[in-house]
Amino acid sequence: MNKEFYVGWGTLALINAxxxxxxxxxxxxxxxxxxxxxxxxxxxxxxSDKK
Incomplete structure (x- = not known):
């Protein structure tokens, strides 16, 4: 796997947070x-609904 995959996965995690x-x-x-x-x-x- 390349470095861009990990950067994208981490960015998605930050967006989800x-x-x-x-x-x-x-x-x-x-x-x-x-x-x-x-x-x-x-x-x-x-x-999901807002808590």
């Missing part, structure tokens, strides 16, 4: 979850 905070959820938890699940975590976050 911001989305989570906007929905009154833990940004750190979603950041860590996004590092593991990536786009799947994004889909779960986008489809």
């Amino acid at each position: 911001g989305l989570a905070q906007g929905k009154n959820r833990s940004g750190l938890n979603w950041f860590l979850l996004s590092l593991l699940l990536g786009p799947i975590a994004t889909f779960c976050l986008v489809t």
